[in-house]
Amino acid sequence: MAKNSYKSHSSLVSTHAAVQEAERLEILRNYQILDTPREQAFDDLAKLTAYICDTPIALISFIGADRQSVKAQVGGENLHDLPRNIAFCSYAMLSEDLLEVEDAAQDANFQYNPLVVGKQKIRFYVGVPLLTPEGYPLGSLCAIDTAPRRLNEQQREALRILAREVVAHLELRRARLQLEKERQQMLEMLRPAIDDSTKTVAEEQHTEIFVRQEQKLVRVATADITYVEALGDYVNIYTERERLTVYSTMKELENRLPSRDFARIHRKYIVCLGRIIAIETDTALFETNKATTLSLPIGSSYKAGLLNRLNLI
Template identity: 85%
Template sequence: MTKKSYKSQSSLISNDSGSREATRLEILRNYQILDTPKEQAFDDLAKLTAYICDTPIALISFIGADRQSVKAEVGGEGLHNLPRDIAFCNYVMLSEDLLEVEDAANDVDFQYNPLVVGKQKVRFYVGAPLLSPEGYPLGSLCAIDMVPRRLNEQQREALRILAREVVAHLELRRARLQLEKEKTQLFELLRPSTNKPDTVAAEEQYTEIFVRQEQKLVRVVTADITYVEALGDYVNIYTDRERLTVYSTMKELESRLPNRDFARIHRKYIVCLGRIIAIETDTALFETSKTTTLSLPIGNSYKAALLNRLNLI
């Protein structure tokens, strides 16, 4: 029997593309997700996919112009940077719903695919398309096994939900990147024009910061800040009068606050040095207002630096 060669359906995809494919690739580029380091949120969703589908491999991957880029994985060695025309993920792009291949070795569209006849020996594949809010397919959330299998309806629905979660995290990531860009632009706009040395100008420009609250930018005078608290992807900024919750990181806030006035005392806390009234073992007691005090833990890795900055006798 003559061995047949694999014939991809890339021509179908490219024919369907035209200006639509160009738009899809532009949307994908705007997410700035290709070839980026691991991120916990995406890793967790890949793990959940493998668990729910009971497979040794799960991937979150995106399809670029000519290859597949894997963002998160469980298993999946040898499935990175696959040519687009052999990646199963590429076929999910043509699907309005899940693409489920129970036994690729007996499937007319995949039985000669290099991933099936090669060392990977892929047999089962199920993928949910990752659709942008505009409706463009960006890639897939998929589960893979080396033995034939079939999902039940509960597993399929769970996979659809997880795919929507992946896109939600993509949108959150894009919003964060856009906010950081706007903050940088605003920072440059507000940078004082001065001939003073850079170190002096830097101290002056940090006397106030701007934070985004819904659709507006709010100015916060740093002298009013008592402490900053990390809260997942957000931080709480506490002042004498209010609490402001903003999408940022502790590293970002620490770089914006005047170094002479604030100190990181814990991975979760930055405090105003002028508010500290006592240090007891691994705890700092400080004033949050004229009438109230608060105790916060001091992390072991921050304690020595904190003590060096206090005027000890």
């Protein structure tokens, strides 16, 4: 490579048919991940990457048509919205396994990269492509250091595992978005031509909900629900006989359950009012079935509202 020159990314893109790149970008758009706010799941995976590789910098980034979009970042400055042609991740994205650059200042492909000769002074880089189930590369999970280094095989394998976890969270995220889209479409189709007051009354009379379990919709009578628990990306609905896990939010479940029968008592819990048997300080004791009771915390911001719902003497 000639001195003070830098290889354009266009030579890499030219090895892929233009139609493949167009399909890749369309799939990336369908994930609706570019330029979105920080999310705990992705932040945690970036932190684990930095910890496992013992590097000051780690990124989860996605490569758009002409730039790099960072979803999660540990350390480093001025690494967001990099032009695609200088982003190391655009190379890692197209690698067959992982791309490891032990010393970028001595690497013919990167020694004149602005991120190497500029104030970032990147020396070590390792990135694993983020591949969709169909095999399309969306970006990379990477670790970066300002000093040369080399990973051992255990660290490399851990990075591959973390990259698969990133994609798994992407799939969960896409599934939630798709379910919300389908729900909205269904509501539009079923929305009756009535005024708001009539609509509120109708919603209060709902006695059942449908939840998606694998490839089917399951009918659940609201009278059978004992409580609802938020757990990360999931919401668990408990009845006397079973637990149903769905991709939803507590707010959505709260809106779908009849408000006369259920109350939010904590950011993580919704309970059936008719099953509460005692309130002690910041704890509610209630029946899950005829033989079992359960104690759940009451959030301070929900306590007054709960007490107002109870028939106190």
